[in-house]
Amino acid sequence: MSDPPGYTTAAHDGEKAVGVDEVDYKKDVTRPGDMIETDPALDQRITRKLDLHILPWIFIxxxxxxxxRSNIGNAKLDGLVKDLKLTGDKYNTALAVFYILYVLVDIPSNWLLKIVGGGHWLSAIAIAWGIVGTAMGGVKSYGGLIACRLLLGACEGGMFGGIILYLSxxxxRHQLMFRLGIFYCAAPLSGAFGGLLATGLSKINYHGYNGWPWIFFVExxxxxxxxxxxxxxxxHTPSQCKFLSHEEQWHAAHRLRLDLHGASSAEQVEEEHFSWTAVKLSLFNVNTIxxxxxxxxxxxxxxxxxxxxPSIISGLGYKAVHAQLLTVPPNFLAFLMVIGVSFLSDRIKMRGPLILAGASLAAIGYILQIASHKPGIKYAGTFFVAAGMFPCSPxxxxxxxNNLAPHYIKATGLGFQVAIGNCGAFVATFTYLSQDAPDYTKGHAINLGAIGLILIFTAGNMMYIKWENAARASGKRDHRLREGGGEDGLGYRHPEFRYTS
Incomplete structure (x- = not known):
């Protein structure tokens, strides 16, 4: 039988090559040694279709x-604090409570994503937080605001890590960064778009709701x-993409297994089952921590x-509407930087060096904020911060x-990373206090200190990865092939698996 269009086979001697008409598309019948290479043209066609049908929804x-989650900052400038009598640190507390449930649901949400189906799960939690966000426009008290922010965090908690897991x-692996950049650049763009939208919505006065409630109602x-x-x-998965042919569905799943080298046959998302061993391997891992x-x-x-x-720019002497509009340019620059850095990262197949560069750029921005007393220079500093920090997150x-496999190990690790990472919000929400206005020197200094630690952690992790990859290349991890469970269950621990630096 001749090979079908779309791939070539290199089966073992004496073994029959696998053809498309002999494949059960819901189960990969190949073994790790059966290198069925996807034709580059077919691979590009699959990627293009995935981009067209998935990325626009994820982005929006x-x-x-x-x-x-951040339109409360726009509402603050339009009278939220005054109307709800948010004296002292009440506004900052309202920001912080969002993250209490937000960080607790990350890991279980990633587990549920597979059970429910990624497409349905991500959409359902978006509907849930949309309902809560709309309700925020009707709050009349501090207690009501706290309750809504708690619920909003609970509903949004699974989205960030869920999208990353879903795209993976x-x-x-080295297509992922650009796609993460595409979706994540929506974050700085939301600052630009949200500022423009809030400027218009804050002018609505109807049925006793004046200004800021309409920001929540409409958005x-x-x-x-x-x-x-x-x-x-x-x-939900490649095999369920109705916009792919049966042949394309099979190759969309199979190319992921080839991409993970020794972890290949374990990356069967539809058939892999949950185990506490996977949780342990994910959490007790240098890269994860x-x-x-x-x-x-x-x-x-x-x-x-x-x-x-908006508050920082307002502190430079600009009025509410002008301050809203001035949030747009630095956020739009961040949007462009996320796209550009993401594209570059996948091309050079590196993450760490670009984090070092971005954090250094942001450090310049905070130094300008602290060292200068001129509004123009301080405003310029916000561009450095936006351009440097936003690409670091994706x-x-x-x-x-890139450095975790298979599915449940990756799901747990990403959920843990998002949960721990978002605890940074508890620090962030109290960095800029009203009593520190208009210079906010303490807040700028806290952020500058965080950037210094980012540089240390990133450099240290790059050194560990270089050491571990060298150990695997020299055969020092080959003994793992003799461990119980076989090489299919080793995932990221397989001697042939190489960490991305």
Whole structure:
């Protein structure tokens, strides 16, 4: 039988090559040694179709997620603090409570994503937070605001890590960073888009709701509508992509196994079962621990920037509407930087060096904030912070995703990373206090200190990866092939698996 179009086979001597018409598309019948290489043209066609049918939905869901969590900063400038009598640190507390449940649901949410199906799960939690976000427009008291922020965090908690895990179920390791960049650049874009939208919505006065409530009403309602439509279009796994042919579905799944080398046959998302061993292997891992702590530090400046940029710019002497509009340029620059750095990262197949560069750039921005007293220079500093910090978040997430396998190990590790990382929000929400206005020197100094630790953690993790990859190349990890469970169950511990640096 001749090979079908789309791939070539290199089966073992004496073994029959596998053809498309002999394949059960729901189960890969090949063994790790059966190198069935996907034709580059077919691979490109699959990737292009995935990009077209998945990335736009993921992008807009994350855009709406970031708008719905950070629009409280826009509402603050339009009278939220005055109307709800948020004296002292009450506003900062309202920001912080969002992350209490947010960080607790990450890991179980990633487990549920597989059970429910990624397309349905991500859409459903978006509908849930859209309902809560809409309700925030009707709050009349501090207690009501706290309750809504808690519920909003519970609903949004599974989205960030869920999207990363979801994309890793469709894309190869060094295709992943650019796709993460595409979705994550919605975060800084939300600052630009949210600022423009809030400027218009704050002018609405209707039925006793004046200004800021309409920011929540309209933006929450948009989320509900978009997520409801996404529920019917997002697929769960490559074999369930209706926009792929049967041949393309099989190759979309198989190319992931080839991409993971020794971890290949374990990366069968639809057939792999949960085990506490996978949880242990995921959590007691140098990469998981180091990159989770690094993510914690990275999110301190990112969250404080997203939540307090309107206040920082207002402190430079600009009025509310003008301050809202001035949040747009630095956020748009961050959007462009995330796209550019993500593309570069996949091309050079590196994450760590780009984190070092981005953190250094952001450090310049905070130094300008602290050292200068001129509003123009301080405002210029926000551009350095935005351009340097926002790309670091998808970089460190893709870095860990690249270095974990198979599915449940990756799901647990990413959930843990997002949970630990988002604890940085508890620091971020109290970095810029009202009594420190208008200079906010203490907040800038805290963020600068976090960046110094980011540089240390990143450099240290790069050194560990170089050492471990060298050990595997020299055969020092070959003894793992004789361990119980066989080579199929080794995942990232397989001697042929190489960490991304």
């Amino acid at each position: 869901l994350w855009l709406l997620a970031f708008i719905d 179920m469709f894309y190869k 929450g309602a948009i989320t509900i509508v978009v997520a409801s439509v996404a529920f019917f279009f997002l697929p 180091a990159m989770s702590l690094n993510f914690f530090l990275i999110l301190i400046p990112i969250y404080s920037f997203s939540l307090f940029l 970089l460190v997430l893709a870095w860990l995703s």
